[in-house]
Amino acid sequence: MSQLSKTEQVLREMKQYNIDLLALNEIRWKDVGQETLDHGYVLLYSGEDNHHQAGVGLMKSPAAYRTMLKWTPINERILFARLATTHTKLSVIVCYAPTNEADDDVKDGFYETLQPVTKDIPKHDILCVVGYLNAKVGADRKYYPEVLGPHGLGQINENGALLVDFVLSNDLVVGGTLFQHKNVHKYTWKSPDGSMRNQIDHFVIARRWRTSLLDVRWYRGVTTNRVTCS
Template sequence: MSQLSKTEQVLRKMKQYNIDILALSEIRWKGVGQEILDHGYVLLYSGEDNHHQAGLGPMMSPAAYRTMLKWTPINERILFARLATTPTKLSVIVCYAPTSEADDDVKDSFYETLQAVTKDVPKHDVLCVVGDLNTKVGADCMYSPEVLGPHGLGQINKNGALLVDFALSIYLVVGGTIFEHKNVHKYTWASPNGST
């Protein structure tokens, strides 16, 4: 999403599927700000200051943006937004977690920051942590039945265990494991040569 023209493609899909808030990651925009797009849609973004790497933010419909109470860019991997929805307010934390190849210190720092952000969320708000969390939580819901539903995929990895521990600590569930997936969504891409 490093080019503004790509936002138009995303915007068309948001309209097609009637999506009001879409969490985007790896947008690669520098700094912090907001961009007003066609038809009143808004992209809030938080990225690195000096490099076109990482970065994230929610793209919002005009209706969703009008309910915005505040938004706070934490860093290039975490952004917080609070909306005046009914019957209660909605707090959204958009995330772009480090990949499995990242150093353990980087991953620990990410989850410590994420934990700190959740402490400032009012207790009566609905909290959604969304984005690319770069995890596999697996199909074994018995690993942590308080957090995982019966429709996870594959085997849990180290990043998945970090996510499960985080969710347990603040009483969240991993939504992607609650509902059954279509077969087309159950498999990851494989290269034509079969080795990647």
């Protein structure tokens, strides 16, 4: 499927599910920029200079775009945007983390880049970190009850431990572990043959805004995961 047809598919799903903000991962667009799409939707993207690999993006409805205050392409794995809301500002960090099998220096480098972006966000903002974190945080929350809910899946892996450390150090919570759903609505990835399923995409929110998060779930048959906030 071409980049254009993928974008058109995502745009249809945004309209179908009434989504105002949509984080995109592995979009494989070069460079950085802003693209105006049909019906006033806008795609912000941050990619690499010379390769159609990795890449992150944030697609906005016309209403969401009108509230944008600033956005910053950090690199091919991290993009930041800040928007105005009725009560406060919303800061969104879109992420595409290295895989669990990546070299340790690559994984550590990702979080070393992500940490200062997070720390620079004003404390009163609603902070959300969202995307393909490539991390399994698991179902056992006994060591991390302050950042994980009771509805995770599987066993924590190395990338999951890195994510938990990041969440702990920044007073965040992992939203997908907070809400009770059938497992089929928690899995965010499956192998091509369907034999393996994991929860490795995540929506992370500042703990002080935890009650503003109403739901996190995956919808079968679509390319998007939907998060509902008040």
